[in-house]
Amino acid sequence: MDLQYALELIGTYFFAISGALAVQDREHDLFGAGFTGFITAIGGGSLRDILLGAYPLVWIGNVNFLYAIFAGLITTFLFSSVVGRLRKTFFLFDTLGIAFFTILGVEKSLLLGFRPEVAAIMGMFSAVMGGVIRDTLTNVMPILFRKEVYASACLAGAVLYLGLDYFGLGRNINLLSSIALIILIRLIAVRFKLSLPTLK
Amino acid sequence: MDLQYALELIGTYFFAISGALAVQDREHDLFGAGFTGFITAIGGGSLRDILLGAYPLVWIGNVNFLYAIFAGLITTFLFSSVVGRLRKTFFLFDTLGIAFFTILGVEKSLLLGFRPEVAAIMGMFSAVMGGVIRDTLTNVMPILFRKEVYASACLAGAVLYLGLDYFGLGRNINLLSSIALIILIRLIAVRFKLSLPTLK
Amino acid sequence: MDLQYALELIGTYFFAISGALAVQDREHDLFGAGFTGFITAIGGGSLRDILLGAYPLVWIGNVNFLYAIFAGLITTFLFSSVVGRLRKTFFLFDTLGIAFFTILGVEKSLLLGFRPEVAAIMGMFSAVMGGVIRDTLTNVMPILFRKEVYASACLAGAVLYLGLDYFGLGRNINLLSSIALIILIRLIAVRFKLSLPTLK
Incomplete structure (x- = not known):
C-alpha cells in the first residue's frame, strides 16, 4: 500500500469525523450524524468524478473507503465528548485534509488528460464540495461563503502546482510546495482574521 | 409487463403525488408543485444511477416513467382537496414505496456487479434521496433528519436482504422478508414515536 | 466560429454576471461571488449532460467556456456599481439567455437520439437549473418557485419547438418562433404580473 493511498484513506477518515461532528449541536440523531459524515467524506471526490x-x-470501486468512513463514524460516536473538545486538532486535520485532497484532485484530472484550467477547478472541488453539500443539506450557509480563504486557498495551491508542473519541477517538491502554500494561506488567514473584499 | 415493472411504475406515480403535495401549504404555484413532484419521483433513482x-x-430510457409521474401530478391537481385528506393512506403508500424502492436499488446494484456494501447504500439512496433533494430545494430540513427511522429502516432492510442473499435464501422469500422488515420498523417507530439517540 | 457557438459563449458570459450579482447584497466576498457566478453559468448545462x-x-471539453465565465466575473468585479444599476438590461439578457439555452438543450437532446419528452425536460433544465443550484447553495427560495412563469415559459417554448419540428417546420423558423414564444410569455407575465394558480 503506497503512501498516497494511505493518506487518502486517512483523509477520508477525518472528513467523516468532521462531517458527523458538524451536526452535533442541532437536532440530528446518530443516523443523521452518520449520514452527514458520509456525505462530507465522499461528496467532493464524487462530484469531481461525476463531472469528469x-x-x-x-x-x-474500492470499499476500503467505506470502511475508513465507518471507522470515522464509530470514533465520533464512541468518543464524541472527547473529539468535540479537540477543535484545534480538527482544524489542523481539516486543513491538512483540504490541502492534500486539492492536489490529489489536480493530479487525477491531469492524469486523465484534462486541461490545467479544468484540473485547478477539480482540485478545489475535491477539497471543498463535500462540506458544501453537507452544509446545503443541513440548511447552513456553505463553508465556502463563510470562510473566505477556505476554497480560495485551495485554488491558489492548485494554481501553484500547475505552474510549477508547467516549468518542469519534480513531482515531490511540487506536491510539498503546493500543499504547504494551502496550509500557510489558511493558517495566516485564520490567525490574523484576514478575508477577501466583498462586492460593493 | 412483469410484476416488478408494474410496481415500479405505481411507486413512481405515488412518489410524484407525495412530492407535489409536499409544497401544498407553501407559496408554490401549480408548476412549482409539479416540478417538486417530478424531482421527488426521479431524484433517488437518478442519483443512484449517476453514482453507479x-x-x-x-x-x-423508458418514458413510461414520465407518464406515470404526469398521471400522479394530474391526480394531485384534480383531486388535491380529497388527496390532502388521505394523509394516512399516503403514509401507507409512502412506506410501501420506500420499502420497495430500497430492495429494487439493492438488486439493481448487485446485478450490475457492485459489492454488497455499495448495494446497501444504493438501496437506501434510491428510496430516500428524492425526498432529500425535494426538501433541500424547498428549504425544508430534509426528511432524513426529521424522521429518524425513515432512512435507517431502509438501510436495515437492505442489510437483511444482503444477509439472507448471502446465506442462499430464495429471491422471493428474501424480497418479502426485507420489505416486511422496512415496513414493520417504520410502522412501529411511528406508532410508538420511537427515535434513535442523538450525539451528546 | 459559427453563430450558435458564439451565442452560447455570450450566454455563458451573461449567466456568470447575473450569478455573481445575485449575491451582491449578502455577506459574500469576491471569491464567493465568483464561485456563485461560475455555478450559475455551468449548472444547468452540466446537470443536463450528467443526466444524459x-x-x-x-x-x-472546451475551456473557452471557462474563459467566457472568467470574463463575466472580471466585468462584474470591475464595473459592479455600473452593472448593478443596469437591472433592466440584465432582465433582458437573462430572458434572452434562458430562451436560447432552452432550445439549445432541446436540440442537443434530440441530436443525441433521446425522446421528445426527455428533450423538453432537458431544455428547461439547461435554462433554469443553474439558477436553482445557485439559489439552493445560497439558501434562497429557488427562482423557479418565486417567478412562476420562469421555468414554465421555457417548457412552453420547448414543447412548441418539438411540435413544430414534428410537423416538419424548418429549423431556423422553428428556432426563432420558439425563442420568441419564451421571451413573449416572460415579458407579458412580468409586465402584467401574471402568475399560475396555486394548489388549494
Missing part, C-alpha cells in the same frame, strides 16, 4: 465522467467513483 | 454510472437513467 | 450521460461536459 471518471467511473467507477473512488469509494464505489 | 448506470446509463441511461431509468426515466430517460 | 453526454461526456465530456461542454465546459470541460
Whole structure:
C-alpha cells in the first residue's frame, strides 16, 4: 500500500469525523450524524468524478473507503465528548485534509488528460464540495461563503502546482510546495482574521 | 409487463403525488408543485444511477416513467382537496414505496456487479434521496433528519436482504422478508414515536 | 466560429454576471461571488449532460467556456456599481439567455437520439437549473418557485419547438418562433404580473 493511498484513506477518515461532528449541536440523531459524515467524506471526490465522467467513483470501486468512513463514524460516536473538545486538532486535520485532497484532485484530472484550467477547478472541488453539500443539506450557509480563504486557498495551491508542473519541477517538491502554500494561506488567514473584499 | 415493472411504475406515480403535495401549504404555484413532484419521483433513482454510472437513467430510457409521474401530478391537481385528506393512506403508500424502492436499488446494484456494501447504500439512496433533494430545494430540513427511522429502516432492510442473499435464501422469500422488515420498523417507530439517540 | 457557438459563449458570459450579482447584497466576498457566478453559468448545462450521460461536459471539453465565465466575473468585479444599476438590461439578457439555452438543450437532446419528452425536460433544465443550484447553495427560495412563469415559459417554448419540428417546420423558423414564444410569455407575465394558480 503506497503512501498516497494511505493518506487518502486517512483523509477520508477525518472528513467523516468532521462531517458527523458538524451536526452535533442541532437536532440530528446518530443516523443523521452518520449520514452527514458520509456525505462530507465522499461528496467532493464524487462530484469531481461525476463531472469528469471518471467511473467507477473512488469509494464505489474500492470499499476500503467505506470502511475508513465507518471507522470515522464509530470514533465520533464512541468518543464524541472527547473529539468535540479537540477543535484545534480538527482544524489542523481539516486543513491538512483540504490541502492534500486539492492536489490529489489536480493530479487525477491531469492524469486523465484534462486541461490545467479544468484540473485547478477539480482540485478545489475535491477539497471543498463535500462540506458544501453537507452544509446545503443541513440548511447552513456553505463553508465556502463563510470562510473566505477556505476554497480560495485551495485554488491558489492548485494554481501553484500547475505552474510549477508547467516549468518542469519534480513531482515531490511540487506536491510539498503546493500543499504547504494551502496550509500557510489558511493558517495566516485564520490567525490574523484576514478575508477577501466583498462586492460593493 | 412483469410484476416488478408494474410496481415500479405505481411507486413512481405515488412518489410524484407525495412530492407535489409536499409544497401544498407553501407559496408554490401549480408548476412549482409539479416540478417538486417530478424531482421527488426521479431524484433517488437518478442519483443512484449517476453514482453507479448506470446509463441511461431509468426515466430517460423508458418514458413510461414520465407518464406515470404526469398521471400522479394530474391526480394531485384534480383531486388535491380529497388527496390532502388521505394523509394516512399516503403514509401507507409512502412506506410501501420506500420499502420497495430500497430492495429494487439493492438488486439493481448487485446485478450490475457492485459489492454488497455499495448495494446497501444504493438501496437506501434510491428510496430516500428524492425526498432529500425535494426538501433541500424547498428549504425544508430534509426528511432524513426529521424522521429518524425513515432512512435507517431502509438501510436495515437492505442489510437483511444482503444477509439472507448471502446465506442462499430464495429471491422471493428474501424480497418479502426485507420489505416486511422496512415496513414493520417504520410502522412501529411511528406508532410508538420511537427515535434513535442523538450525539451528546 | 459559427453563430450558435458564439451565442452560447455570450450566454455563458451573461449567466456568470447575473450569478455573481445575485449575491451582491449578502455577506459574500469576491471569491464567493465568483464561485456563485461560475455555478450559475455551468449548472444547468452540466446537470443536463450528467443526466444524459453526454461526456465530456461542454465546459470541460472546451475551456473557452471557462474563459467566457472568467470574463463575466472580471466585468462584474470591475464595473459592479455600473452593472448593478443596469437591472433592466440584465432582465433582458437573462430572458434572452434562458430562451436560447432552452432550445439549445432541446436540440442537443434530440441530436443525441433521446425522446421528445426527455428533450423538453432537458431544455428547461439547461435554462433554469443553474439558477436553482445557485439559489439552493445560497439558501434562497429557488427562482423557479418565486417567478412562476420562469421555468414554465421555457417548457412552453420547448414543447412548441418539438411540435413544430414534428410537423416538419424548418429549423431556423422553428428556432426563432420558439425563442420568441419564451421571451413573449416572460415579458407579458412580468409586465402584467401574471402568475399560475396555486394548489388549494
